[in-house]
Amino acid sequence: MLIGVTGFIGKVWLANTLMELPKIGRIYLLIRKQKSNPAQQRFEKIVEESPVFDPLFEKYGAGFAEYLRDKVEVVEGDVTRAGLGVDAEVAGRLQRNLDLIVNSSGLTDFNPDLRDALATNTDAAMNILEFVRGAEHAGLLHLSTCYVAGERDGRVTEKLVPNYTPRRVPDFDAEQELRSLHELIAKAEAEAEGAEVTAGLKSQSLAKEHAAKGLQGAALENQIRKNRIRWLKTYLTEAGSRRAKELGWPNTYTLTKSLAESLIVKHGAGLPIAVVRPAIVETSVAKPFLGWNEGINTSASLSYLLGTYFRQLPSNESKRLDIIPVDAVCAGMTLIAAAIVERRHDSLYQLATSVTNPCDMGRSIELTSLAHRKHYRAQEGLESWLRLRFDAIPVSKERYERMSAPAQKAIVKSIQRIMSPLPLKKTPLVKAERNLERLEKLIELFEPFILLNEHDFAADNVEKLSHALVEDEREEFGYKARLLDWWDYWINVHIPALRKWTYPLIEGRPLEARPARSLQNGETVKTGTNGGTW
Amino acid sequence: MQNPCGTKHALEPSNQEQSNYLELSNHKPRVPAVAAPTVYWRVEGSLLDLTVVQPVAFFTWNAQTFAERFRRRGLIFLMAALRPFLYSTNRKFATRVVHTTLRGVTRDRLDLLGEEYFQYRLKPELKTHGAERVRELVRSGADVVLVSQALEHVMKPLAQHLGVKRVVANRLEFRDGVATGRLLEPVIRPRGAFARIREQSPDGRRAPKTLARQLDITVEELRAATIGSGREPGNNQLCILRGSGRRRNFRFGRLWPAST
Numbered sequence: 092m093l094i095g096v097t098g099f100i101g102k103v104w105l106a107n108t109l110m111e112l113p114k115i116g117r118i119y120l121l122i123r124k125q126k127s128n129p130a131q132q133r134f135e136k137i138v139e140e141s142p143v144f145d146p147l148f149e150k151y152g153a154g155f156a157e158y159l160r161d162k163v164e165v166v167e168g169d170v171t172r173a174g175l176g177v178d179a180e181v182a183g184r185l186q187r188n189l190d191l192i193v194n195s196s197g198l199t200d201f202n203p204d205l206r207d208a209l210a211t212n213t214d215a216a217m218n219i220l221e222f223v224r225g226a227e228h229a230g231l232l233h234l235s236t237c238y239v240a241g242e243r244d245g246r247v248t249e250k251l252v253p254n255y256t257p258r259r260v261p262d263f264d265a266e267q268e269l270r271s272l273h274e275l276i277a278k279a280e281a282e283a284e285g286a287e288v289t290a291g292l293k294s295q296s297l298a299k300e301h302a303a304k305g306l307q308g309a310a311l312e313n314q315i316r317k318n319r320i321r322w323l324k325t326y327l328t329e330a331g332s333r334r335a336k337e338l339g340w341p342n343t344y345t346l347t348k349s350l351a352e353s354l355i356v357k358h359g360a361g362l363p364i365a366v367v368r369p370a371i372v373e374t375s376v377a378k379p380f381l382g383w384n385e386g387i388n389t390s391a392s393l394s395y396l397l398g399t400y401f402r403q404l405p406s407n408e409s410k411r412l413d414i415i416p417v418d419a420v421c422a423g424m425t426l427i428a429a430a431i432v433e434r435r436h437d438s439l440y441q442l443a444t445s446v447t448n449p450c451d452m453g454r455s456i457e458l459t460s461l462a463h464r465k466h467y468r469a470q471e472g473l474e475s476w477l478r479l480r481f482d483a484i485p486v487s488k489e490r491y492e493r494m495s496a497p498a499q500k501a502i503v504k505s506i507q508r509i510m511s512p513l514p515l516k517k518t519p520l521v522k523a524e525r526n527l528e529r530l531e532k533l534i535e536l537f538e539p540f541i542l543l544n545e546h547d548f549a550a551d552n553v554e555k556l557s558h559a560l561v562e563d564e565r566e567e568f569g570y571k572a573r574l575l576d577w578w579d580y581w582i583n584v585h586i587p588a589l590r591k592w593t594y595p596l597i598e599g600r601p602l603e604a605r606p607a608r609s610l611q612n613g614e615t616v617k618t619g620t621n622g623g624t625w
Numbered sequence: 626m627q628n629p630c631g632t633k634h635a636l637e638p639s640n641q642e643q644s645n646y647l648e649l650s651n652h653k654p655r656v657p658a659v660a661a662p663t664v665y666w667r668v669e670g671s672l673l674d675l676t677v678v679q680p681v682a683f684f685t686w687n688a689q690t691f692a693e694r695f696r697r698r699g700l701i702f703l704m705a706a707l708r709p710f711l712y713s714t715n716r717k718f719a720t721r722v723v724h725t726t727l728r729g730v731t732r733d734r735l736d737l738l739g740e741e742y743f744q745y746r747l748k749p750e751l752k753t754h755g756a757e758r759v760r761e762l763v764r765s766g767a768d769v770v771l772v773s774q775a776l777e778h779v780m781k782p783l784a785q786h787l788g789v790k791r792v793v794a795n796r797l798e799f800r801d802g803v804a805t806g807r808l809l810e811p812v813i814r815p816r817g818a819f820a821r822i823r824e825q826s827p828d829g830r831r832a833p834k835t836l837a838r839q840l841d842i843t844v845e846e847l848r849a850a851t852i853g854s855g856r857e858p859g860n861n862q863l864c865i866l867r868g869s870g871r872r873r874n875f876r877f878g879r880l881w882p883a884s885t
Contacts, residue, residue, distance in 0.1 A: 454733065454802065457689060461737045468741055482689045578733050578856070 092119035092189055092229075094170055094219065095196030097137060099385045100234065100372060104195065104421040106143045106379045109162060110150065111425075111567060117161075119185060121168045121175060130167035139608055146379050148608060156610045170196055170215035175222050186222070189229040190432050193424065194219050197234065201342040201536060204324050205331030206276055212347035213269060213354070220359055230363035230431035232424060237370040237413065237443050237548045238539070239349035241340040246446070246547045249439045251366060253356040255349060257339030265353030275330060283323045292318040341539035356438075365427050365436045369420045370413035370443040370548060371540070374588040376580065378418040382588035390414065391593040393537055394586060396530070397456065397483040398463040404483055405491035405534060406541040408453035411445040413548055416580070419572040426556040426570060442572070443548035450577045452541055456485050458577060462586035488542060496534070500527040661768040665793070665836050665847070668773035668783070669816055671755040671829030673747055677723050677815050678705065680779050683742050684735060685726050693729075700726045716814040717841065720774065721807075724797060728806025732799050736856055739778025747783065754827035756787060763788045770851055772836060774813045777852065784854035793850045811842040811850050 095101040108115060122130035138144050138159070151158050166185070169176030177185070198211040216233060223231045240247045241257025256263045282288055296314040331343035340346040352366055373390055375383040384391075390412075397404065423442045430436035444450065450458075460482040467479035492498065503524045510519055550572070557570035595602050669675050678701070685697030704723050711719035727735070762769050772793040773780050780794040798807040816839070837844045 454731070457731060458733055460689070461733060465737060465741070468745065484690055576856075578736060582737060 092121055092166070092185060092192045094121045094175075094192065094194045095234070096120045096122060097133065098195055098197070098199075099388070100369070100417060100420060100424075101193075101195040102137065102141060102143045102385070103375065103379060103383070103417045104193070104424055105163075106147060107418065107421050108425065109158070110146055110379065113158075113162075115162060116190075117164060117188075119164050119166050119189070121166050121170065121177070123169045123176075124167055131165050134165045135610060139610060140605075141385075142605065143379050143383060143385075159610070170194075170218055171210040173218055173221070175218055182222070182225075186226040186229070189226055191230045191232060191428055192219060192223060192226075193232045193234075193428065195234045195424075197348065199344060201344050202328055202332045203343060205272065205327040205343060208331060208343045208347040209269070209272055209276070212344070213351045216351035217354055217358070220355060220362070220364075223359075223362055223364070230434075230436075231359070231365070232428055232431055233351070233355060233364060233366050234424075235348045235352055235366050235368045236345065237368045237441055237546070238341070238345050239352060239368065240544075240546055240548075241338075241345060241349070242539075242544055243339070244545050246549060247441070248549050249437065249441050249552050251352060251356050251439045254353050260338060263338070265350050266357065269350055269354070272331075272334070275334075276327060279323060279326050279330065283319050283326070288319070288322065289315065292322060341543070342536075363431050363434055363436070364438070365431050366439050367424060367427055368439065368441045368443075368548070369423075370415050370441075370445070372417050372420050373414050374416060374580075374585040375418040376416045376575070376584055378421070382584050382591070383417070384585075384588045384592045387593055387596055389537075389540065390585075391589050392533055392597065393541070394459045394462075394589055395594055395597050396533070397459045398466075398478070400478070400481050401495075401530070402481055402483050403486040403491050403495040404456055404541065405488045405495075405538070406452040406456065406485040407543075407545065408451060408485045410452045410541070410545045411449045411547065412452050412455040412540065413443045413445040413546065414450070414455075414585075415442055415444050415572055416575070419570060419575075422568060423553045423556075423570050423572075425568060426553060426560075430556055437552045440552045441548045441550045442553060442570075443550045444572050444575065445547045446549050447554070447573045448575055448577075449547075453485050454577065455581070456483050458581035459483065459586060462582040465582055466587070466590065491534070496527050496530045500524060500531065503527065661766050663768045663770055663833075664762055665770050665772050665831045665833055666759060666762075666789075666829040667816075667831050667836065668771050668775070668780070668829060671827055672752055672759070672771075672783070673750060675747070675773065675775055677720055677774055678708070679746075680739075680742055680775055681723050681726060683746070684730060684738050687734075687738055688730060689734065697726050712815070716817075717812045720795065720812055720814055724776075724795070724808050725806040727797060727804045730804050732802050732804070732857075735776070735778040735797070735804065739776065740782045742779055743782035743786070747779070748786065751783075752827060755829060758827055759787045759789065759829075771854075772813065772831070772840075774815045781854045781856065790854050791851050792854050793847065793852070796852070811840065811846050813840055813850075 093101060093105055096105055105118065105120070108118065120130075120134060122133055124130055125133060147158075148155055166177060166181060174182055194216065196211065196215060198208050200208075219231065219233070223229055237247065239255070243257045254263050254265050292315045293311070295318055296311060328343075331346070335341070335343050335346035338346065340349065355364060355366060371389045373384065373388065375381065393404070420442050423440065427436060427440050464479045464482070467475040486495070503520045506520060507518055507524070553570050554573070557565065557568075560569060591603065666672075682698070682701045685701050686694055688694045688697055704726065707722070708719060711722055759769060759771075768791065769787075769789045770791045770793055771780060771784050771787075771789050773783075773795075775794055777792065777794040777796050780792045784790070784792045793813065795813050796809045797804045798809050799805065831839070833844045833847060837847045840847065842850075
């Protein structure tokens, strides 16, 4: 059973598995209902719209729906609920039949609302663990992230440390931490309903600068309710982020993922479980096809920035930017899945390149600039001519603050101050100031990946699995992150893929139009456990 | 054609060739075993009127930082002033001196700029008669080797464009993916002062002995200098011992497979 098929890795793993292993028995997909959109419809939409499934459509043509009916079953559920939110009868059947649960679900926003992060990244893992415990023979492949290592330097080995904190906080107990975080949430929710906060929110709603000034009655109550939701979200986002930093994690995402790992170590003893930590998962090199990427992920915003006139990126040149193609991650997952089923697995696998095929920040920045250069060189016009001459360079934090965005922002503010006595309708350079602020925040967000801490993530365990394959299978199922040629990857694969799939989203443009396709083809194919049909 | 990471590019060599290069990552690429007769083809005169300085000047002008660009361009102007004297004294030495301006430039940059230089500067000036003859030779099954005084970064895209699988070109020494400014032996010196008048034929074929004599090397050295036209994979560093101290990272050492 695959949990998290709507995510980047989940989709690619499903598509690659269906492509490479046509003899696979059955894959159950646990998908959450989204308001009025049932799980079945969500999956249909994904299959019809996502380019990930292009190779499968090409291979099976009109028979693809039939193939899916044979191999895939959608199960409506919710990992954040006990028993995975699945009907008891369906749950019983699954627990009897399942060989493996692949949990690739997660909330990958760096600093989300603490409630969401805990529910999706930590509580969900516990629910899945309980489900596995109740299963007859199912194993669990739990996807985490290499960056649970947090604020520490040096080699990160493939060893799970119970109750881990990067700052090595003595007597830290993950279970106790989870409890206190839930208490914090409950307290914040109570506080949000309290008289003091309500009064503050009311005055905010009635404030002169507020858009909804002069409200009364139900409209005012409604506005207060909206403000309360916003207040609580901001409060819990900040609280999560603050707590993560106190313990040595760069953000809430890594804190909650690490808590899940610690709890799995504690409660999963004796169960067939492998924790898999990919590094920064990026564009595919072969499967489902060359150059697939999705959404605004870790490197997209930064690489986009380096394609503009922005030049000085604060970074540690020798720090290794650990990027790994999504198909390498999926190949690793398949190997690990097979190992779990055969009970020959290790407890932790890191899917990373910083040790086996390192590419440091200095090189990554230069390759990104060169990739942009290649693009702009092929374009016409003054803008492109100028842009290809602005290569980004790695600089120290001090130089960045002295010469880049912070300094420019200070100049903008000075200009605004000087011009403030003038009778102007609008404050000058407001847009420039806003852009620079946004830029500063972006850099700050990515500092753990580009400036702070030097991690070298060992990835020996998956290499061993790959090496153990027979020669014939190694070509198709082998783990080949070691063989990546970074020059080719950045210049001809990754940045062009981001330009196609991600930069339009950053710029607020629609993605390239694709011909519509349908699974229907005149036939209705029943595949869903809960009665969904195609 | 597909490279080891599965990417497909028209300019890439075949799987087999690429895997050969991979085995010797950062070393001189293994020359594919070829049974067909070898034809050495001098690029200058027959395919292009190429000087040593032009591509180097292009590389220097496109260094990573603005300061580097001006510094290197200044050096190029200095070289241009010295060049007539150096060229008339010793063509090999003159070639070495010009390439010292590329010290500190990364292999990544040179590979991309080489591709760009070929695509936008050299390709439009490619002599059609000469190019057609090379293609005919390749089609006939001959093992064509392009020989040029230019850097491999420029010659490889030309070779790939013409379907040629091997080249003899000047090669920079790299450490940790960064050019040291030294040229590896054998240095392919420019043609003589009157070559532009004497050697303008579209037929660039040269007998190995004649070519070796012109380059002031032995035939064995010429054969040994032959490299594949595929791009070499980048600089993989192997960290042999690493740890973290109280205040900052320390590193006992890194092992760099010599990229020569």
